Amino acid sequence: MKNTVLVVEDNEMNRMMLVSFLEDTYQVLEAENGREALEILQNSRNKISAVIVDLIMPEMNGYEFLKVYSSSPELLNVPVIVSTGEEGEDVEIECLGYGAWDFIRKPYNPHIIRFRVKNVIERSEFYLLRQLRYQEQFDTLTGIYIQNMFVHQTEKMLKENPDTDFMILHFDIYQFQVYNSVFGRREGDKLLCHIADLLRRMAEHVEHMTYCRIEADAFGICVPASVGDEIQKVVEYFQKDFQEYQRDYNILSNMGVFYIEDREASIPAMIDHARLASKECKGNYIYNYYIYTERMGEDIQEAQKIVNDMEQAMKEEQFVLYLQPKYGLTDYKLAGAEVLTRWITPDKGMVSPGKFIPIFEKNGLIMKLDFYIWEQSCKLIRSWLDRGIEPFPISINISRVSMYNPRIVEEIHELTVKYDIPPRLFQLELTESAYTDNPETIKKAMHQLQEYGHTILMDDFGSGYSSLNVLKDISVDVLKLDMKFMAASGSENQKRSESIVANVIHLAKDLELPVIAEGVEEKEQVDFLNSVGCEYVQGYYFAKPMPVEEYEKLAFV
Ligand code: C2E
Ligand code: CA
Ligand code: CA
Numbered sequence: 001m002k003n004t005v006l007v008v009e010d011n012e013m014n015r016m017m018l019v020s021f022l023e024d025t026y027q028v029l030e031a032e033n034g035r036e037a038l039e040i041l042q043n044s045r046n047k048i049s050a051v052i053v054d055l056i057m058p059e060m061n062g063y064e065f066l067k068v069y070s071s072s073p074e075l076l077n078v079p080v081i082v083s084t085g086e087e088g089e090d091v092e093i094e095c096l097g098y099g100a101w102d103f104i105r106k107p108y109n110p111h112i113i114r115f116r117v118k119n120v121i122e123r124s125e126f127y128l129l130r131q132l133r134y135q136e137q138f139d140t141l142t143g144i145y146i147q148n149m150f151v152h153q154t155e156k157m158l159k160e161n162p163d164t165d166f167m168i169l170h171f172d173i174y175q176f177q178v179y180n181s182v183f184g185r186r187e188g189d190k191l192l193c194h195i196a197d198l199l200r201r202m203a204e205h206v207e208h209m210t211y212c213r214i215e216a217d218a219f220g221i222c223v224p225a226s227v228g229d230e231i232q233k234v235v236e237y238f239q240k241d242f243q244e245y246q247r248d249y250n251i252l253s254n255m256g257v258f259y260i261e262d263r264e265a266s267i268p269a270m271i272d273h274a275r276l277a278s279k280e281c282k283g284n285y286i287y288n289y290y291i292y293t294e295r296m297g298e299d300i301q302e303a304q305k306i307v308n309d310m311e312q313a314m315k316e317e318q319f320v321l322y323l324q325p326k327y328g329l330t331d332y333k334l335a336g337a338e339v340l341t342r343w344i345t346p347d348k349g350m351v352s353p354g355k356f357i358p359i360f361e362k363n364g365l366i367m368k369l370d371f372y373i374w375e376q377s378c379k380l381i382r383s384w385l386d387r388g389i390e391p392f393p394i395s396i397n398i399s400r401v402s403m404y405n406p407r408i409v410e411e412i413h414e415l416t417v418k419y420d421i422p423p424r425l426f427q428l429e430l431t432e433s434a435y436t437d438n439p440e441t442i443k444k445a446m447h448q449l450q451e452y453g454h455t456i457l458m459d460d461f462g463s464g465y466s467s468l469n470v471l472k473d474i475s476v477d478v479l480k481l482d483m484k485f486m487a488a489s490g491s492e493n494q495k496r497s498e499s500i501v502a503n504v505i506h507l508a509k510d511l512e513l514p515v516i517a518e519g520v521e522e523k524e525q526v527d528f529l530n531s532v533g534c535e536y537v538q539g540y541y542f543a544k545p546m547p548v549e550e551y552e553k554l555a556f557v
Helices: 012-022 034-043 062-070 089-097 110-137 147-160 176-183 185-205 230-245 267-278 294-315 353-363 365-386 408-418 432-437 439-452 467-473 494-510 523-531 548-555
Strands: 004-008 027-031 048-054 080-084 102-105 166-173 210-215 218-224 253-259 289-291 319-328 334-345 349-351 394-398 426-431 456-461 478-482 515-518 536-538
Touching: 004 012, 004 034, 012 027, 012 110, 027 034, 034 048, 034 062, 048 062, 048 110, 062 080, 062 089, 080 089, 080 110, 102 110, 110 147, 147 166, 147 210, 147 218, 147 267, 166 176, 166 230, 166 267, 176 185, 185 210, 185 218, 185 230, 218 230, 218 267, 230 253, 230 289, 253 267, 267 289, 267 294, 294 334, 294 353, 294 365, 319 365, 319 548, 334 353, 334 365, 334 548, 349 353, 353 365, 365 394, 365 408, 365 426, 408 426, 408 439, 426 432, 426 439, 432 439, 432 456, 439 456, 478 494, 494 515, 494 523
Parallel strands: 004 027, 004 048, 048 080, 080 102, 253 289, 334 394, 394 426, 426 456, 456 478, 478 515, 515 536
Antiparallel strands: 166 218, 166 253, 210 218, 319 334, 319 536, 334 349
8 A cells, every 4th residue: 555645736847746756656646735735634634644845835825834734733643845945944944843844945856855755754654653652551631551551560560569568549530520511521631630640749759659540530549558547648638639629619539449469360350349449439528438348349249140030030939928917006906918028049048128129229120020029919819809808908019110110000000900909908108209209200190099099108208308298299098107217215316206206197197197107116116106196007016027828827817
């Protein structure tokens, strides 16, 4: 493949001469003035290896061409040779100032021209190579190492200092995209360059230190870790500087720490561990760094395993219904039960919903599980009815995530139709905080379900912030008040929370809403609830969640 040379010359005679000198070795393009030349360059920038430009031309002369050229960074790798006549040294000086690479003089000497063109092309290729090599090592924005080089340098540093303990830090700016949108991308870039400077300055004071920009706003550091409070110092170094750097915005960093024990382990894996730890910070003021522990990795692995196992588990019917009885408080008579899911695995035994439900909620699998549990519950009611039993109602839980299913009302309705069960036996629990997620949709859905004959229980009432507000304009039928949100008995705040519970129950009475107190564990709680007129209770004090057969024995004697 031939290199391409662009000849810019208005005089046809001169142009033809230049072309004839060069065309054996190069592909030659021609332009009659500076403007044409720029157009050609802009359209085929990467293909042009050198430009020969005459100074005196109509429309856009050589000087004007050079002016544009010198202010276009993308063109600077293309060498420009200026062709001069009698103009003398001053002209050359001016051209050099605009970044001209070399000169040829009229009348043309073909040998000189060929050499000069060959030379500038070789030189430019050399620069390009060097630039590429630079980009392989350094981050173009901040000028510090990129991760590959950091890994390299860190490996070397660890080898050369076998007796020093090291730690790897990963840090980024909390909600950097917010910073970008408040101050603009330019300022965002400036902040990143500022951080690079901070790292450079820090490295001046730390004997052994490597650092790099990992990506976007994430940076990596490796420093000795012999002194206990070293991380604290690093964190303070950044926090202090950030406060001064941007006074009207709180720049917070997430710092994750990984102590290197096994020096043979892969550095990128160590960076990953530090990154994982940094995720724990979430912009927290007080705990602005986290140290990696094995647990963090295990949690993620475990979550992944739970997700992988779910489909199979559903097929093998590993998800089973447990029922926790509810009682009337005045007569201690059974009044119904709540369906609580248990995952019974062949190898790990019983996994509690507190473990897998949050994971399923994150990835949406919860919709599947919820529906499965609802269907199993309907089947259960059907089997009772078939056996001639008149069952108490049971309540199922609806995840807040399931509320995003636009067909939720239909799906629940279709279930009751399919198994031919009276909707009043199939009660629905929805957590209070779900109402604040998207109040309008939920209000409507809950209302429709009530119309179908379902009872709606507001779960975890008192755990959110909007409880009392929400009550005004949502139609629920029962409040569930969780005693675990109350202060422990004997504690300083006990009186206060008792008075809150008492007030809530009064308010509920005004609104004609029955209250179920759940999580009731102690006799004192029972007495107190009795004294304030609570109607229903559910909790370990009365009965724990139990397998269906056990519940049946209890309920249908
Ligand atoms: P929840 O709906 O608030 O259910 C009450 C939880 O409190 C249950 O925990 C129950 O076993 C526990 N509990 C009952 N009485 C006591 C007590 O006296 N003391 C204490 N400390 N705890 C008591 P569980 O079964 O571990 O379920 C935890 C959460 O998982 C439930 O909270 C519910 O939000 C969710 N969950 C359970 N099954 C399902 C389901 O099928 N679908 C959905 N979406 N969520 C479910
Ligand atoms: Ca519940
Ligand atoms: Ca609850």
